Amino acid sequence: MQNRKAIPESVSQGRMLRIFAVLAIIFVATLAIAPATSYFRQWRAHQNQYNELSLAAGTEPLEERIQQKWIQKLDAVDRCTSCHVGMGAAEPITGHKLYGSHPVMPHDPSDFGCTICHSGQGRATTAEAAHGHVLHWDEPMLPKEYSEAGCGTCHTAFFTPSASRAEHGEMLFQRYDCYRCHMVSGRGRLGGIDIS
Secondary structure (H helix, E strand, C coil): CCCCCCCCHHHHHHHHHHHHHHHHHHHHHHHHHHHHHHHCCHHHHHHHHHHHHHHHHCCCCCCCCCCCEEEHHHCEEECHHHCCHHHCCCCCCCCCCCCCCCCCCCCCHHHHCCHHHHCCCCCCCCHHHHCCCCCCCCCCCCCHHHHHHHHHHCCCCCCCCCHHHHHHHHHHHHHCCHHHCEEECCEECCCCEECC
16 A cells, blocks of 8 residues: 555645635625626616606606516516606606607507517516517517507407508518418418417
């Protein structure tokens, strides 16, 4: 057997204390990063900008926090008004894309939230995720020119604003071969999702 040289006990304790100190510093740094990342979120920057504009306009500033609405009857959560604050609890700022009021419509948007009509991801807290432009999210936000299509979420037999718009939709449905995956009035892929 080889004779191992014994490590003095004071050296091993000193080394263990240094390792412990480094791990403690890493742990504290990790704890500090979590609230710091929350502080630099997009919604907070938008609310800061809104508050600056509201002070200039002479209106009440908004308390900085995630604005969340739970629409119980639809089992939907909406945080869209965390950035689009003028459509939520804050006073709208006329002419501003994020801080303006919702266009006039037959319903009060606060009764239904945003994603019921516009799609997207209501629980998200970044613009990219909220608009649905992330991996594994199948319902991105509808482009503005197709916002009327969101009415079909609740209204299956709704008035189409113009015949040309309906014809354009039919042409797009055929061009992109939507019948490959969807059934419409008995036509299309058997076993596919029926959207008639």
